[in-house]
Amino acid sequence: MTNNTAVCPRLTGRPSGKVMGMKETNGLAKVRARSTAIAATVFLLPTVLLMIVYMVYPIIDTFIISVYKWNGISSDRIFIGLQNWQTLVTDSQFWTAFSHNVIVMVCSIVLQIPIGMLLATFLDATGKKTNLFKVVWFFPYLMSSVAIAFLFTYALATNGGMVSALASIFTGKKTAVDLLGSNPQALYTVIGVMAWQFTPFYMVYFIAGYGNIDTSIYEAAVIDGATRKQYLFKIAIPLLKPIFKTACTMSLIGSLKYFDLIWNLTGGGPNGGTELMATYMYKLSFNQFNMGYGSCVAAGMFILITAIALLFQKIFVVKEDY
């Protein structure tokens, strides 16, 4: 039996306590290193290949297409150098879309994360008594964006939608509250719907964060005479700081690349009032037969989002002291 366990790792390349404890020869160490390298390659290869095919290649191709004039279907691509990029720099529609993205980003971080945090704190503090809330509040995140868009098209319709109906009750006469159909409120309405959709995600994220705080910390705080409030503000929330930063980064990137809900809810309208970089890119590429410039917008998005995400990381994550 002892023999078996000693031989097995050598054959399979797996380390075991027994082998680690034994004095190894140089040859054995080499064999182990090689087999580890082979195993790593075997395990990583599919992922790396998939990433190359579905991520690296499309990105490189996007940049390549961005220097062509191409309608997306023709076999003729005309090389035009940096002409698309010059257009992009001065394209007011793109920069308006970008500014909408920035508004969405700021509002998302300001709305979704604090509310998610509050809900999580409430659920954490109340324990099992409020499990029902946990489930109900999580529902919006489980719905697909298309379904949410459909739901809110009705809820916000001026014709008998929930909001207009409520307004009619309060004002005592038929009142149409036009939230999606005119600017600038359409953008803020969409931001509200996005918050409704994504706040539950951050709620669960923070609940997990609370769950990761060791109970011994709580017990130690109680023994030291900390009140519940002190524990929350001086111990629990500071311990959640790394989670905050990750949540902010996710929200930031998510907001900058957002597409599906807006596309289904407003299609970027009315009159471009909710146009985001992604919807603009999609319209150019697939509706306007302008794949070359659409790719340029996609590449521009890539650069902007990466830059903003890196800047954010530099400012906040580097200072991480936890």
Added chain:
Amino acid sequence: MKRKLLALLLAMSMVVGAFAGCSGDSGKSSSTADTSTSSTTDESGDTASDADTSSDAEAGNTSDANIPELTSDPLTIVLWDISTEDPHKSMMEGAVARFTEAYPNITVEQLHQQNDNYKQQLIVAMSSGQCPDMYMHWGGGPMNEYYESGFVNDLTEMYNTYDHPDFIEAAIAQASYNDMILAIPYGGLSGCDFFYNKSIFAEVGVEVPETIEELEAVCDKLLEAGYTPFSLANSPGWTGSMYYMYLVARHSGNDEFNAAYTQEGSFTSDAFIYAGEKIQDWVQKGYFVEGVNSLSPDDSQDLALMYDGTCAMMLHGSWVTSNMQTDNAEWYSENIGVFRFPEDSEAAAAGVPQDVEVGTAIGNGLSFNCWNDDGSVDQTKLDAGYVLATQYINDDIYNQQQIDRITIPSIEGFDTAVEDPNMQVVAEVFFNASNVQLWYDQYLPANVTEVHKDCMNALYALEITPEEIGQKHDAAMQEYLNG
């Protein structure tokens, strides 16, 4: 350092996710879209369709027809359409089944794509060398773009040589580009007219208006009686465009639009300014329901306003009759009437034709992408596709099925075939029109279409002046014309 690197990598991969999402979108939509394939051969023909496949004598009638002789070798044709649901699905599959029964060596692979993503799917297929042999479209700017990119066979010679249904002139005009016939129409025409609630009109005591002045008088009376005159769901912009197109057409016929299209004229000319000002005047007077831009026709929110008696009429494509019948046939037959867009009496006095119709004569078009590897036309396949499109789709059975669902085929002689009294009016107006103006959002080049739809939102929201609308259209049109 490691932590920093990890954070950086994670951030990068999330950004990358955005683009993987983009590139994957097409793939995703093709797999998640409710697409259903049916490969119909003579063996599977029976199961492929619920439609009547037995009455072969009525179908096609190809025995003494002047049609190309088709190959007796095995041949497969890939056909894309948007008939995902019945009755369209069984109509198309029925036609294909009749075809494969007559030509058992030919297999037709039908792929029914979801309407919503169809144009995008087609672009992805074309760009990746997967363009189907036969595919449907709506004519206009996109069809021209497909042709320019080499995905459409020129059918002019075949059309002039062989038999085909006697399509109305307007349908062939909308299936043509630079004097070449590029598509075979099918799916039936749609006129654009006012559908009004007869009961409300009777209650308020107003008659069907003949002129725009009369229409305004009717609207004022309706408003006084507490009704909103026009129901409109303008979130996609093309619905609001119907009023704009008609006002332009009544004020100037087709002249100003045609001149603006070539930019020999301008979208800021009289008729366009007149149309924009008129609509904004109507918005201010409260003729339109509030919040038009937040309402969606896809969710029938405009119809809902007709059903609940809030609004008295709506300007819309004639397919709406079919929708209303499906929703509530009894209410429809009791309440709904139809009248053509009233005349501009001043323009009429100046000799401007008042019988231009807005709508689609082509309905849907079937174009062909049949080429050999060396770039020459794959005539064998093209012949088969032509016979399928002209002799089986568009045959008597197919056309009867169209009429049964209150759609008028774009073929001469069908103007009196429908029984629905409203559709009889639609047909009469349509068949007597001097010209059929295809919807701007289909007729204009794709980049101008986007501008147009945005402008139509802004027009009804009073966020833009008619002059600015014209200038934006001109700029986009110039951009298109200058390549």
